[in-house]
Amino acid sequence: MLERIPILKMGAYLLVTIQVDMHDQLALTLQDDLTDRIVKTRAKGVLIDISSLELVDSFMGRMLGNIAAMSHILDAETVVVGMRPAVAITLVELGLSLKGVKTALNVEKGMSLLEDRVRGRVDGNGRFER
Amino acid sequence: MAVLNDETLPLRSNEDVVRARQAARKCAIGLGFSLVEQTKIVTAASELARNTVIHGGGGTLVIESLNHDDRRGLRLKFEDQGPGIANIDQALRDGYTTGNGLGLGLGGSKRLANEFEIQSEPGKGTRVVFTRWRG
Numbered sequence: 001m002l003e004r005i006p007i008l009k010m011g012a013y014l015l016v017t018i019q020v021d022m023h024d025q026l027a028l029t030l031q032d033d034l035t036d037r038i039v040k041t042r043a044k045g046v047l048i049d050i051s052s053l054e055l056v057d058s059f060m061g062r063m064l065g066n067i068a069a070m071s072h073i074l075d076a077e078t079v080v081v082g083m084r085p086a087v088a089i090t091l092v093e094l095g096l097s098l099k100g101v102k103t104a105l106n107v108e109k110g111m112s113l114l115e116d117r118v119r120g121r122v123d124g125n126g127r128f129e130r
Numbered sequence: 131m132a133v134l135n136d137e138t139l140p141l142r143s144n145e146d147v148v149r150a151r152q153a154a155r156k157c158a159i160g161l162g163f164s165l166v167e168q169t170k171i172v173t174a175a176s177e178l179a180r181n182t183v184i185h186g187g188g189g190t191l192v193i194e195s196l197n198h199d200d201r202r203g204l205r206l207k208f209e210d211q212g213p214g215i216a217n218i219d220q221a222l223r224d225g226y227t228t229g230n231g232l233g234l235g236l237g238g239s240k241r242l243a244n245e246f247e248i249q250s251e252p253g254k255g256t257r258v259v260f261t262r263w264r265g
Contacts, residue, residue: 021151021152024144054169054172055169055176057173058177058238086165086166086169089169090170090242091173093170093238093242094173094239095234095241096238
């Protein structure tokens with residue numbers, strides 16, 4: 001069986017909710033699928049909901065960083081939302097700070113971050129342009 | 131110190147890495163570890179199991195429930211018969227990698243442990259023991 005994490009298109013955005021205990025190949029497939037869909041749909045933003053993930057290890061952290069970097073080059077912004085507190089604590093202790101990955105507490109905040117960016121109100125670093 | 135229970139799992143594939151962390155989670159919950167402690171154990175299990183599969187060419191994981199003076203602990207023993215680690219200090223250093231990872235797996239897992247041991251002999255294999263006691 002070919003396992004895949006579904007990517008939903010909503011307007012100018014792509015939404016991904018990771019609800020399975022991810023193995024490495026699944027993470028790599030998602031990375032490929034997402035870049036493909038960004039180009040095909042000309043999406044302006046990608047929202048990745050990880051609220052169901054019970055852990056993020058260095059491999060998944062690297063995948064999130066890669067997706068953020070690749071989408072940025074393809075003119076789309078990535079926001080990772082819903083990280084559990086225990087996961088955040090563990091990630092930092094592991095030595096991973098997810099530099100370059102924009103995060104928001106929940107889907108709503110993540111969406112408004114993406115919308116602000118599409119309206120041209122924020123630059124690539126999340127700062128408001130004047 | 132007494133071993134209350136133990137379980138052996140094969141580590142050969144990506145799916146085995148997922149099964150290893152699920153088994154570690156189940157054991158940590160059974161021993162009454164807090165959610166943050168469980169997450170640390172499971173994350174270390176994932177890193178070290180991946181190392182065994184990728185760098186060790188596969189091996190085994192033994193998960194032990196421990197009791198020491200009424201204190202509960204969980205031990206993860208990873209063993210492979212792979213190429214071994216020539217320089218353990220270097221392998222533990224953040225950012226050092228021979229694969230295409232971030233080089234955080236071994237050093238990061240050590241930070242998530244209370245006790246951490248590595249024994250390795252080039253050409254013979256590697257044994258990593260991760261122990262965490264309930265806080």
